[in-house]
Amino acid sequence: MNWLLNISPDEVLVFKGLTWGSALLAIAGIVALVALLWLLQTGKPRRRLKGLTLFLRFAAGVLIVLALMEPTVRRKDVLPQQSFLAHAYDVSGSMSIEDQADKSRLAAVLTTAGPGAADRQELDDQYRHVDFVFDDALHAQSNARAVEGSENATDLLGAFRGVQLQTKGFPMAGVILLSDGNPTLNEDRKKILEAAREIQAPVYTVGCAPRDPGAxxxxxxxxxxxxxxxxxxxxxxxxxxxxxxxxxxxxxxxxxxxxxxxxxxxxxxxxxxxxxxxxxxxxxxxxxxxxxxxxxxxxxxxxxxxxxxxxxxxxxSQKRQILYIEGYPRYEYRFLRAAFEGDERFQVKSVVYVTQAKHTYRQGVERRDELVEGFPEDENELFGYDAVVIGDIAAARFTTRQLEMLHEFVRSRGGALLFLGGKDTFAASGFGDSPLAGVLPFRFAASYESIDRALPVVPTRLGIERSMFGPYNPQLDSTSPWAILPPLKGLYPLHDLKPGAQALCAIDMGEGDANPAVVAYQRYGRGTSLICGISATWPWKFRTPSDNVSYEAFWKEMILVLMQGGNRKLTVDAWPRKVTVGDEVKIRGSVANAQFQLDPTARVDLRMETPTSGTISLEPRASSEEGYTFEKVLTPSVPGVYKILVRTVETDEQGKPCESEAVFIVRRVAPELREVRLNESLLREIAAVTGGDYVHLSDYGQLKDLIEPRAGTLFRMKERPLWDKGLVLASILGLLLIEWLTRRLGGLA
Amino acid sequence: MTATSRDEIFGEGVSRRRFLATAAGALAAAALPGALAPAARASSRGRAEDLEEREFVFSRFNYKMSSNETNKWDYGGEFDENFLGYLREATNIPVSSKRFEERAVQASDEASFLKSPFWFMIGDGDFSLTDAERDVLAEFFKRGGFLWGDDCVREGGHPVDVFYRAFVRELPQVLPDARLSPAGPDNAIYHCFYDFPEGKAPYYKGGNGPDMGLFLENRMVAFLTPSDVHCAWRMDRPKYPGLQAAAFRMGTNVVVYALTH
Structure with a gap:
């Protein structure tokens, strides 16, 4: 059959028009033909002749039916395909720095590696190319000649994720990343490397800043x-x-x-x-x-x-009032209390349970009966505090009413809640089922286990911005407290942060592992809550030289992080507090009544002291954000310090308006222009983990020898119809002609 | 049920029944030879990783006395166990169950002093700290460490207050900026858990000097008792009814003080 139809072994015969009816007809026809052939052998000459004509008619019919079934030969064709090569151009603010022989970095990139450049042309001849540009977002560039710089930040993590999505499934010979390698957004090195790896193609990094930047x-x-x-x-x-x-x-x-x-x-x-x-x-x-x-x-x-x-x-001038409730005498309590001692900004009152029963030891109290129940008597007393610290203590130590009061302390009063993780606070069926669960920035798991080995705790980008342990530049500074702090045991990773939560510190799990948050906070109602999953921070103090006061700074900053925002009857804040010219700043505030309930109808007089235009009035609008009653969005164009002043139009019980203020700074220079050096180590690392190579822009021409085409194939089904051939038609006509002649010559007509 | 507060304002004892049960348990443990006996004179070196972050470690300070014959820094380790048994019962402090030799610390190296912020020191003879030991102790105090010294008076040993006088002489040299003075009856160490209305440690043996405190910027970093509190932990004696209980209570106050101040 194969020789007859000329079907090779890698081909397959299919009937495209095959239906149940045609199949039955074909089978019936073939059976009839076989039967007729048998009759032809056994019958008399005249009957044989009749049988022959019948056979010929049937044979023509079967052929017609088979042709209607559209017999087709199919073959899988393998088509060789050309590899793809992507260019991703960094067009962020730092690429506008003019330190490349009086040209900007981006201009130098386009001259050497832009569309039409000689070295780039060689690559374009060899590979199918696709171009991207990125700053704080990645865009496919249909017309690479129109690459333009921006003033935006650099997001290498986002760029790699974008490239991965857009090149998925293509035979990528590689991705050429042209950048100075300084991420100013999403700076987590490990995540960047992970995203680069996920592209599943070699990344060739090209350093686009001077090798030896100016002093x-x-x-x-x-x-x-x-x-x-x-x-x-x-x-x-x-x-x-x-x-x-x-x-x-x-x-x-x-x-x-x-x-x-x-x-x-x-x-x-x-x-x-x-x-x-x-x-x-x-x-x-x-x-x-x-x-x-x-x-x-x-x-x-x-x-x-x-x-x-x-x-x-x-x-x-007013001291911040802190209430600290601890489950048992422990060094964490003793060192944490000591961190605030002697600081004019804080007054700490504390209660520590000293027996399994309800015996407590109180410190910092001013009255015999103050906190004698281990907790403020009522909301009025609780709302007199600015912050409450919950130590390692079982939820059962609190009544439901007390936990509800704490909930309202954060939500309505705008207080700060600092929740310290530990064996008792993370115990099953504890706070996870209490009114506090909603306040905290993470979701309680069914059970918690602390990590049983000592691991370093590192600040997140937000943590670095907050300078919780002083200024820290991981690239330059090996003497920072963060760099020399001892690893800690008893860390509880916070895997399930709520959407609005922000991580301040993470656990450094080691190379290649994602770093889970260990300190995080969120706004809740008018207040703020923070979870610290470090069950014992005191070894930081005890195991670092005594002249290092960063432990105290860490805890004070933690409390101040929490207290910023709404903890008075009138609040106002500006976010971000540091922006660059052209960035948006959101002014938000809230007014509460004597019972600390938000009053959206309260009117406020909002003013702003500007660096150059004196004091101007601002028209606030009602805020849709939870915990705020008014807001105003600004885009300042003049660098300098801006002070926001707000006062209530209505007066309080003493006949005075409430007043509050906030400040933000508009920088002259974006963070993009602060770090100007070539981050060669990161670029080299990206190349290394993806199997690519690193070259400086001046060696861009070497890439054509370094990049290897990637074997890629596409498959196509090729079809060869057998039914629409002239031979089929001729066969049918021939059969019918022979049948007619047989009848004529045999005298059967 | 209302909570009872043991604080600077007023304190309250544990129930008599609980106390008796605890004391009986402690005595039984002491009577079993070897059951709780420490393997003394073991190496006191340790690594920074040995630091217990949650549990309280009652560390014994291994130092060198001036006379080798009376070099008994590790005397009465089993008395410590009696006291720690009491401490576990009377409070909710998670007390480490490390053995005596694991709890020993030396001022001769940092790795050792990082084992615990609480050191207990006893002796009946004279001692002098080396410059290196003074430096380590000074750093220990500045980082938040606490030292309790108790004058141990042994039969046939040194005159009753040799250790006491050595402590008073040596400790100010460790921290020249600190102030060594009587602890004072109002000091929270006498009232933070149990109330000692007279404001001094219970007396078993020893000299008549006052309890002393070494104060660094108003924080008491070292406490010295002249009255052999430690030996009173050994057993209850008919001659001194209630002394062991009082000594347990004083020890409890010192520990609670160190964990809260």
Whole structure:
């Protein structure tokens, strides 16, 4: 059959028009033909002749039926395919820096590796190309000639995820990433490397900044308390970045307005380092004080725009009241209490259960009967606190009424709740079933086990921004408290954070593992709640040199993180507190009545002190966000410090309006332009984990030898119909002609 | 049921029944030879990883006395066990069950002192700290450590207050900025769990000096008792009715104080 129809072994015969009816007809016809052939052999000559004509008619019919079944020969054709090569161009703000022989970094990239460039053309000839551009988002570039720079941040993680989605299923010979390698969004190195790996193609990274950037001093980070006490010294730590200035000195000047507070001189000991510079401020008046710190040297500065930074401190005279309830005497309690002792900004009252029964030991109380039940007597007493710390304590120590009061303390009063993880707080059937479960920024699991080995705790990007342990640059600074803190045992990873929660610290699980959050917080109603999954932080204090006060700074900052926002009857805040010219700032606030219930009908007078235009009135609108009653969105265009002043139109019980204020800073220079060096280590690491290679832009031409085509194939089904051939028609006609002639010549007609 | 508060304002004892049960248990344990006896003179070196983060470790300070014959830093380890048994019963403090030799610490290296922020030191003779030991102790105190010294008076040993006087001489040299003075009857160490209305530790043997405190910026980092509280943990004696109970109570107060101040 195969030889007859010329079907090779890799081909297959199918009947495309096969139906039940045609199949039955064909089978019946073939059976009839076989029967007739048998009759032809056995009958008399005349009957044989008749039988022959009948056979010929049937044979023609069968042929017609078979033709109607559309017999077709199918073959799977393998088509060789050309590999794809993607170019991803970084067009973020840092690529506009003009340090490439008077050209911007992006212009240099387009000259060397842009569409039409000679080296790029060679790659285009060999591969099918697809182009992307990315800054804080990835876009496919249909017309690569129109690549333009932006002022946006760099999101390498997002870029890799985008490339992975858009190239999935294609035979990718590789992805060429052209960037200076400095992510300013989603900076988690491990996640970036993981996303790069998931592309499942080699990533060839091209360093697009000078190998040897110009010498530079810059203000890397500033750390100061969010709140300071009046007439009390507060420490400000500035991290000055230095590159290429070994042996040189620079002046670091701290100013408040036009007044120079203090000047320090620093000396660079290495080619590349971060120099911590400590200042002390002693603000004498209440309210917001803003400062400027700048670094200058006599030598030429290649990047002069990153030499100063503004920051502000809110000076308060009223002590923040903290209530701390602990389940049993333990060092965590003792060290945590000690962290706040002697600080004018805080007053701590604490209760610790000392027996399995209800015996308690109270500290910091002012009355004989204060907290004698282990908890404030009523809402009025509880609402007098600004923050409540729940230590390692079983939920059963509280009554349902007390837990409901805590819930309202956060939701209505706008208080801060700090929940410390531990064996008792994470016990099954504990707080997970209580009114507090809704307040906390994570969902309780059925059971919790702490990690049984000591692991480092590291700040997230938000944690670094909050400077909870002072300024920290993991790239430059190996002496930061974060870098030298001992690993901790008893860590509870918070795998199930709620959508609005923000992680401040994570557990460093080691290379390649995702880092689960261990400290996180969220707004709830008018207040804030924070979960600390570190059951014992005191070893940080006990196992680090005594002159290191970062443990105290960590806990105070933690409390201040929680307290910012609504904890008074009138609140206002600005977010983000530091933006760059052109960024949006949201002013939000709330007004509550005497019972701390939000009053959306209350009117407020909202004003803003600007750096250049004096004080202007703002028209707030009703806020749709939970916990706020009014809001206003601004896009400031002038750099400087902006102060928001709000007061209620209606007066309170004493006949006075309530007042509150907030501050935000508009930076002259975006974070994109602060870090100007080539991040070669990250680019090399990306190339290494994906099987690619790293080259500098000046060696872009080498890529054509480094990239290997990827074997890729596509399959196509090829069909060869057998039924519409002339031979079939001729056969049918021939059979009918022979049948007619047989009848004629045999005298049967 | 209302909660009872043991605080600076007023304190309250545990029930008599509970106390008797605890004391009986402790005595029974002490009577079993070897059951709780420490393997003394074991190495006191430890690693930073040995630090117990949740449980309270009652560490014994291994130091060198001036005379080798009376070098008894590890004397009466089984008395400690009596007391720790009481502490477990009377409070909800998670007390470590580490053996005596595992709890021993030395001021000669950092790895050892990181084992616990609470050190207990006894002796009946003179001692001098080396410069290195002073440095380590100073850092221990500044990081939040607490040291309790108790003058042990043994039959046929040194005059009753040699250790006491050595402690008073040596400790100020560890922290020149700190102040060594009588602890004072109002000190929370006498009222934080049980109330000692007279404001001093129970007396078994020893000199007549006052209980002393070493104060670093108002925080008492070291406490010295001249009255051999530790030996009173050994057993209840007909000659001193109620002394063992009082000594247990004092020890409990010291531990609660160290964990809360």
């Amino acid at each position: 530079d001093f810059w203000i890397d980070q500033v750390s100061c308390p969010a709140e300071a006490a009046r007439n009390v010294d507060s420490a400000v730590r500035v991290l000055v970045g230095v590159r290429g200035r070994q042996g040189h000195t620079a002046r670091v000047e701290l100013r408040e307005g036009e007044r120079v507070v203090e000047t320090r001189t620093v000396r660079a000991e290495r080619e590349m380092q971060a120099l911590p510079v400590d200042f002390v401020i002693r603000p004498m008046t209440e309210g917001v004080h803003y400062y400027n710190v700048r670094v200058s040297s006599d030598a030429h500065e290649s990047y002069p725009w990153n030499n100063e930074e503004d920051f502000f401190v809110n000076v308060v």
